[in-house]
Amino acid sequence: MGRKAQKNDSLPGSLDMLILRTLSLRALHGYGIVQHIQQTSGDELLVEEGSLYPALQRLELNGWIEGEWGVTSNHRRARIYRITAAGRRQLAVETQKYARLTLAIARVMGAE
Amino acid sequence: MLRRLRYWMNHARRGEALREEMELHLAERAAELEAAGMAPERARAEARRRFGNAQLKHEESREIWMTRFWSELSQDLRYGFRAMVANKGFSALAVLLLALGIGANTAIFSFMDSILLRSLPVADPERLVVLDWRSRPPQNASGQWNHVIHGLQGVLWPGDKGNLESGMFPYPAFETLRENNPVFSTLFGYFNGMKHNLSVHLGEGGGGQATSASTEYVTGDYFRGLEVMPAAGRLIDSEDDRRGAPAVAVISFAASQSRFGTPANAIGRSILVDNVPFTVIGVAPPEFFGIDPAAAPDLYLPLHANVLIDGARAAAMYPNGNFYWMEMMGRLRPGVTMAEAQAALAPRFGRWVAGTATTAGERANLPALALNPGSAGLGSLRRRYSKPLYVLLTMVALILTIACANIANLLLARAAARRREMAVRISLGAGRFRVVRQLLTESLMLASLGGACGILFAVWSMRWLTVLLSNGQENFTLHAELNWTVLGVTAGLSVLCGLLFGLAPAMQSTRPDVLPALQNGRWGGPRRRAQQVLVVAQIAISFLILVAAGLFVRTLDNLHSVQLGYAREDILLFSLNARQAGHRAPEISTFYMDLRRRLESIPGVSSASFSQSSIINAGHAGGAYRGAIKVGATTVLGASVMDAGPRFLTTMRIPILAGREIDEHDLPGSTPVAVISERMARTYFRNQNPVGQRITLVDDNRDLQIVGVSGNLRFGGLKGEEKSPITVFTAASQFPPDRVTYALRTAGDPLSFVKSAQEVVREADQGLPVMNVITQAAEIDRTISQEVTFAKLCTGFALLALLIACVGLYGTMSYNVTRQSGEIGVRMALGAQRGAVVWMVLRRVLALGAMGLAISVPAALIGTRLVRSFLFGTRPNDPATLAVAALILLSAAVAAGYGPARRASRIDPLAALRQD
Structure with a gap:
């Protein structure tokens, strides 16, 4: 009966992990997170932008991120999310899981 | 869990925030697209396209919180149910204990509710005020009567500080207070007319079969002051209550049904009250029982009608300022408090009563007016039953405490078995709160089930208690029932019990020191201590109840062995x-x-x-x-x-x-x-x-x-x-x-002669009702009904408490023996005799028992003083009773401990050692 996060495996290379990774670099608001993911992936990962928000709720509920009202770079009120200690641990777990998974897939695909 | 709770509480604000976030997102995306050269219209459409269905996402986000709560709850419930089924014996025992404890509490509380808490079924009962007076006792030091009260019809009861209290007043006092009253919108009076002979008037000089009817005489403002509406016809008003007015009567709803079939049928009919004809003008509403919960009048007559029935003796009471016979109640004007009314009326009564004193001695000890809340009616039932009920409530509360302690104990033992499971769960990342919540859900499920069964038990025991308390009394008016207040208290009690016995074991088994539990799965220390504390508490409480039962049984015994000097049987x-x-x-x-x-x-x-x-x-x-x-x-x-x-x-x-x-x-x-x-x-x-x-x-x-x-x-x-x-x-x-x-x-059986006796009386005069038919033995027992009730109930309670405590003791000792089987095995391998092993276990049982006694003997010495007034022929701290109770308790403890002790002595040293 652990903390089974919901629906966070809908995408392989899950959105949750990407959000946590992004926030582990710096605190951002929702739009900023999407921008960061798209830019750093070289626009390869096209997230349905709206899906970000349920994911943020889920992460906050699990205590992995915290949202606070703040001001964006262009001076608009927004909820700024930052990662928590538990979130960093979770990120480590997911990163590991992801690494194993991609490695396994790579093996099957005969890349190695 | 706390986070979720917070979310739950302001999820509206949360939804608003989410919407704002999404708006911001769309706006920024659109702004960026626009900056890249897109037309504003298209930029916004594109932003929306990329975002997806905003409404859907919004709902999805909210659901994440909600569904999780519910899914976890149903998970907990399913899991709890599985755990309950897996431990059928334990669950059944726990539910049984709780059902008995909660049921007994519910039953007693329903009586308290009907006697002490329930309001009169009239409009705005909290604005009603009862008028009483108090004074020092009317006899002076040499026992001579020296008081303005020269005659009294009604009751006096002892107040505090040796004062005497009563609600009886002379008629002139009523007139004085009623005149230009600034604080009461109505002031009305009444007195209990006791039993009168009532028959339906069948024609000149004759009546139908007569019965005995309880009667209330009321002033003209009585029904107006209580704001009661008639079920049929009209109620008595000021015009009816004067000398020479036509003789009219209001009958109760029940009486209208039994005499005339329907209320409407009763209106205008003629009845004979002690052979004096009265006309029925109205029927009181069905829920109305007058202002005294102890009496439910069949008949309401105007105050002055007592002159028609009692003649000159009654007429002489009206002008007499020294004869106390009628009671009063007032309805406060809106905005006036009882204290203000007291301040306004006490001096007025004081001046009036001073005028009725004729000697210096009488002037020195005048009664003083005292107002009391009237919302629950007159206090006769409260005065009579409140103390017994508080004693009983204390007892059943103690029983419930024992039951909770016992279940907590069993849960602690079970938690030992589940400690590894919990440790695994926690190390797998389950939050401590989540696990505690899971365990509490299980406890609350047990408690709810216990509460539900308890209500069934309560319904049964209320019926039994009513029989016990009424003890054959005619028209016993006390009817406890399950209403929402009572059910609410029961539900609250169940939850409280669940938390009480569930929390400690849950906290214990999820203590953060996970590692030792994972390593060896065994430990002693705090859990064992907690278990022993619980057992000692159970023993201590059982002793208290045993002592109480002993005292009440002795009291009853003493009463039964009183030499009457006359025949009791036949x-x-x-x-x-x-x-x-x-x-x-x-x-x-x-x-x-x-x-x-x-x-x-x-x-x-x-x-x-x-x-x-x-x-x-x-x-x-x-x-x-x-x-x-x-x-x-x-x-x-x-x-x-x-x-x-x-x-x-x-x-x-x-x-x-x-x-x-x-x-x-x-x-x-x-x-x-x-x-x-x-x-x-x-x-x-x-x-x-x-x-x-x-x-x-x-x-x-x-x-x-x-x-x-x-x-x-x-x-x-x-x-x-x-x-x-x-x-x-x-x-x-x-x-x-x-x-x-x-x-x-x-x-032979006296009751087999009832019919022939009634026949003889009817032959002599068919208008003469036979009252209070009872055997001499029952008549005598009726005077000690409270003692009989207490002795029976407390013996039952004591047996129950003893049984529960023994189960607890047995469980603890069994667990200890299992835990120590290695040690015992070593001892036996080294040559310890079986007897020595048995003694080793029993010694611990006796130590626990002695500890329980050490706590509860002083408590019993103090506590039993509170029941002094219920005792007869025995002192509160009767040494014999204490000794017998202690003996019973220790014997029961040894009996409970003997099973585990015997098992310990049968341990096979080899098997035990191999196990470790």
């Missing part, structure tokens, strides 16, 4: 009031004498007689002589006088020591005679034969000739202080009372 009693059926002196005495002869001729009745009241109720029934008696020049105070018919001593099996008893030859015209008790003969006629001597009842100015000496008998209640009081029997034919109690000495 006597049938019933009462008649021939005056209310129209008989008057001197015919009334012939009527009673004649009836006695007819009753005596019933086959199987060896003798029949009558007296003012039953002997056990002597002094409580009205009209008994209480004044001084003169023997020569000596004044005898405190003697009891009872009017008795012929052959009374024979019927009651009271020995005749000298002379003769009162017989058929003592007639109104002949010499007035008396039979005195042995004690009186010995005290006042030491060296002479009392037969033939004379005594005088001073107040009544009656000269009597002593014709016989009776054996001593217990007069009045069993608890009377005098073992053999001074009693005087006088001839009922010579001074006929209005109301008499017949006694029939029967061969």
